[in-house]
Amino acid sequence: MINVAIMGxxxxxxGVAEILIDHADRIEKAVREKVNVKYILDLRDFEGLSYSDKFIKDFEVILNDDDIKVVAEVMGGINPAYDFVKRCLLRGKSVATSNKELVAAxxxxxxxxxxxxxxxFLFEASVGGGIPILRPMAQCLCANEITQISGILNGTxxxxxxxxxxxxxxxxxxxSLAQKKGYAEKDPTADIEGHDACRKICILAAMAFGKHVYPEWVYTEGITDITLDDAEYADNFGYVIKLIGHTEKLENGKITASVRPTLVGRNCLLxxxxxxxxxxxxxxDQTGDVIFxxxxxxxxxxxSAVAADMVDCIKHLNSRKYLFWEDGDELFIEKNYDKSGRFYVCIKSDDYDSLLEQYKSVFSSQKTDCIKNEYRREIAFITDCxxxxxxxxxxxxLRNCEYKLLHTML
Amino acid sequence: MINVAIMGxxxxxxGVAEILIDHADRIEKAVREKVNVKYILDLRDFEGLSYSDKFIKDFEVILNDDDIKVVAEVMGGINPAYDFVKRCLLRGKSVATSNKELVAAxxxxxxxxxxxxxxxFLFEASVGGGIPILRPMAQCLCANEITQISGILNGTxxxxxxxxxxxxxxxxxxxSLAQKKGYAEKDPTADIEGHDACRKICILAAMAFGKHVYPEWVYTEGITDITLDDAEYADNFGYVIKLIGHTEKLENGKITASVRPTLVGRNCLLxxxxxxxxxxxxxxDQTGDVIFxxxxxxxxxxxSAVAADMVDCIKHLNSRKYLFWEDGDELFIEKNYDKSGRFYVCIKSDDYDSLLEQYKSVFSSQKTDCIKNEYRREIAFITDCxxxxxxxxxxxxLRNCEYKLLHTML
Structure with a gap:
């Protein structure tokens, strides 16, 4: 029998407690040994649960119990998760976490x-929740050089x-509807401003390119400036607006990483x-595009992803899963990445006639049509390459104009 | 340094030879040891390659060389692959294969x-080529009970x-176009009659439900009867016709497995x-739908999938990856599976007036409209549940009528 603890x-x-306890049979089948949840750490009281006797409030109990070889950290946030995880690892305990903020930082x-x-130290659940991504990348795609990753990383x-x-x-x-449905938090900043997606693209970039990418190095733009008109113009041009986390290895060996609202072509499954x-x-470079x-x-x-990581930790109690990246340095990041491609542009001006005239002269060579919206005094178009x-x-x-520029991807 | 052999x-x-030789650096990085291709087994001669010196024609050389710990079987077909793989395993050599026919049989x-x-014995490449599927199922989804799998398993x-x-x-x-482009073989039977997809759904079903499912137990219908009109009717009803391999655990504990042309709703990513x-x-049951x-x-x-399996074999030279299913028995398969749902039906009759009349009386309660095609003397519709x-x-x-019935999925 293997003893484990859940922090949070x-x-x-x-959910982790329920899987490990209610579905103990399938966990035992996967591990080929019984797995016992010995402690659940939480400062709150949880009475009336079938496992209420397992709750403790003192982290030191877990730390000092040498019976505990595997710990799930599902508290979220950096403090005190960072301190707890670090001390667990130093004491020879494996840790599985869903905490993207912790992993990204x-x-x-x-x-x-x-x-x-x-x-x-495993963290499959930190990117894409229950979707297998990190392990397949590390294992199944190990004969590939990964050249780029693009993802819809935030459900909200x-x-x-x-x-x-x-x-x-x-x-x-x-x-408001998302909040009502429980898809968005009361304070939705981390989601709508792109911070959550940013943490995930940091983790994916580090996995793919071998060096830590810190969130503060990543260009991050949320969706708060996207209007209904943008969505409609995009639709007219054959695109759908998505918040895309993207990372790519450039020819100069550096990488670029960003989170931004992006026009995704209808032909792309995303x-x-x-x-x-x-x-x-x-x-x-061998598989081409693979989507999870x-x-x-x-x-x-x-x-279920945290539980699967715990299973993997138990199966590798005396060996290391090969999952490694170095610390990063800012030189690894291309700060002045100047993307080449087609862009979505929407220009607005109170002086609509002047806008039309300026557009005509500045974008005279433009091969595709623009959408003219006199009512909103704006022009939208997809640029040539x-x-x-x-x-x-x-x-x-342009004089007396405001503009919005968004990336596109096929 | 680890020595390996490639059979075929x-x-x-x-492709495997090229990855292991041309990209030796990334394989070494993954394994943390040099990997040397010592032999390539093929009865044909390959001159002028950078690795022409590695070719041998006698399987016994590989079998009797105790230096060879890992072998890739990429010959295809059951004979002699089955004999070779079996003898390698018996001699303590791990095997990675892309051979779906072998694994299914x-x-x-x-x-x-x-x-x-x-x-x-690993075979990630046998289903979905370079797409990671089997390993994520076995590892990342191990805290789940898998309830069903549906897939587009044949590219041709x-x-x-x-x-x-x-x-x-x-x-x-x-x-003809597919053949010209190299997507279909000269003898396209295995693809268009669904046999190839059948082998893959057998492997997926065995992985998911723990018992071998032999191809001869699986209802298999190809795409040769699908007409342009079917495709058009389906489109009108909001569906796309795909060849779908499907397996599902039923309430009676048995499983059903099939390959058949299926109408897939436009809302489904497939x-x-x-x-x-x-x-x-x-x-x-925990993750809901996951798509690879x-x-x-x-x-x-x-x-690249075979190479990744070889890497995994090398990393687990003295331990077993937990990947196991029992032999199957036919009792495990529900032979009389009577699906409940909506179906696509196309009825044809030389006596079109009688067809219309019969449809009206037999399907009088039908809630949705049918498509009447007088020119082709047929009626197509999606049934009620x-x-x-x-x-x-x-x-x-129905008198003097032929009909076609296809399953649908959302």
């Missing part, structure tokens, strides 16, 4: 500590954009990912 | 031999159906899987 009994933590350090102490924003596009709902109405679902497209799709959040899905810098230069030369 | 130097075999036996000899038929639907090409023209791509949707998508065939993609047996009973009572 929130949404995911209670401290991954390289914690992986190194795990390595030095011959234990495992995908739900909101979807409601805007399909139900013609404006941003704030869609956000454009069909609706509601709270997530999808990650990984491009390998499923529920990116939710109690059961995320908990060009460098972003060159388009921005043209745009910033 | 066809499309996939040459002999998987349970070979897995058992591998287990008894404390070696590994998906390409043909796609050409019919999108380019209005009839079946035989689309098949409907958007075009060209030679594959996608597998796995439903777990990518290139289901092709030299590089498939070879009902048991397949009950609909077939109604249909077989």
């Amino acid at each position: 009994h929130g949404v995911v933590g209670s 401290k991954g390289a350090e914690l992986i190194k500590i795990a390595q030095e102490n011959n234990v495992n 924003t995908n739900y909101i954009l979807n409601k805007m596009i399909v139900d013609n709902m404006d941003f704030s109405t869609a956000l 454009s069909g990912v609706d509601g709270v679902f997530n999808a990650v497209m990984v491009t390998g 799709y499923g529920k990116g959040a939710g109690k059961k899905a995320t908990a 060009d460098r972003e810098s060159s388009i921005r230069k043209k745009l910033s030369g | 130097h066809g499309v996939v075999g040459s 002999k998987g349970a036996e070979l897995i058992k031999i591998a287990q008894e000899n404390n070696v590994n 038929t998906n390409y043909i159906l796609n050409k019919m639907i999108v380019d209005n090409m009839d079946f035989s023209t689309a098949l 409907s958007g899987v075009d060209g030679v791509f594959n996608a597998v949707m796995v439903t777990g 998508y990518g290139k289901g065939a092709g030299k590089k993609a498939t070879a 009902d048991r397949e047996s009950s609909i077939r009973k109604k249909l077989s009572g």
Whole structure:
């Protein structure tokens, strides 16, 4: 029998407890040994549960119990999770976590500590909830050089954009609905401003390219500026607006990583990912594009990924899963990435006639049509293939105009 | 340094050789040791390659060389692959294969031999080419009970159906084009009659439900009877016709497995899987639907999956990956599975007036409209929710009519 502990009994933590206890048979089958939840750490009281006797409030109990070889950290946030995880690893306990904030901020350090102490630190659930992504990347795609990753990494924003596009709902109405349905938190900042997706693209980039990428190095733009009109124009041009986390290895050996609202072509499967679902497209030099799709959040899905990581930790108690990246340095990141491609542009001006005239002269060579919206005094179009810098230069030369520029992907 | 051998130097075999030799650095990084291809077994001569010195024609050389711990079997077919793989496993060599025919026919036996000899028998490449499916199912989804799997498992038929639907090409023209492009073989039987997809759903069913499912137990229907009109009617009803491999655990504990042309609702991501791509949707009781998508065939993609399995074999030289299923018995399969749902029906009769009249009286309660095609003397419709047996009973009572019935899925 193997004893384990769960730190945190929130949404995911209670899910982990339920899987390990209610589905003990399938866990035993996977591990080929009984797995016993000895402690659940939470400062709150949980009475009336079949496992209420397992709750403790003092982390030191877990730390000092040498019977505990594997710990799930499902508290979320950096403090005190970071301190607890670090001390567990230093004491020779493997840790499975769903905590993307922790992994994005401290991954390289914690992986190194795990390595030095011959234990495992696994975090499949931190990206894409219940969707298998990190393990398949590390194992099944190991004969590939991964060249880029693009993903819909946040279910909340995908739900909101979807409601805007399909139900013609404006941003704030869609956000309220998401909150009502429990898809968005009371304070939705981390989701709608792209911070949550940013943490996930950091983890994916580190997995793919071998060096830690810190969130503060990643260009992050949320969806708060996306209007119903943008969604409609995009639709007219054959695109769907999605919040895309993207990372790519450039020719100079550096990488670029970003989170931004992006126009995804209808031919790309990512454009069909609706509601709270997530999808990650990984491009390998041998496999081409591979997509992983499923529920990116939710109690059961995320908990099942944490439980699977715990199973893996137990099966590798005396060996290390090879999952490693170095600490990163900012030089690894291309700060002045000047993307080449087609861009969505929407220009607005109170002086609509002047706008039309300026558009005509500045974008005279433009091969595709623009949408003219006299009522909103704006023009929207997809640019011809060009460098972003060159388009921005043209745009910033326009008089009395505001503009919005979004990336596109096929 | 680890020595390995490759048996077969066809499309996939040459791809494996190229990855292991040309990309030796990334394989070494994954294994943390140099991997040397010592032998390549093929009866043909291959001169002028950088690795022409590695070719041998005698299997016994590999078998009797105790330096060889890991072997890739990429010959295809059952004989002599079965004999070679079995003898390798018995001699304590791990085997990685892309050979779906072998795994579908002999998987349970070979897995058992591998287990008894404390070696590994891995076959990620046998389903979905370069798409990670089997390993994520076994590992990441291990806390789930898998309830069903539906997949587009054959790129050739998906390409043909796609050409019919999108380019209005009839079946035989689309098949010729697929052959011209190298997507279909000269003798396309295994693809278009569904045998290839059948082998893959057998492997997926065995992985998911723990018992071998032999191809001869699986209801298998190809795409040769699908007409351009079917594709058009389906489109009108909001569906896309795909060749779907399906397996599901029923309430009586038995499983059903089938390969058949199926109408997939446009809301389902599988409907958007075009060209030679594959996608597998796995439903777990915790994760819900998870989809794996990518290139289901092709030299590089498939070879990279074989190479990744070889890496895994090397990393687990003295331990077993837990991948196991028992031998199957026919009692495990529900032979009289009577699906409940909506079905696509197309009825044809030389006596069109009588057809209309009979339809009106037999399907009087039908809630949705039918498509009447006087020119082709047929009627097509999506049935209301009902048991397949009950609909077939109604249909077989029609006088002077032929009918076609296809399953649907959302």
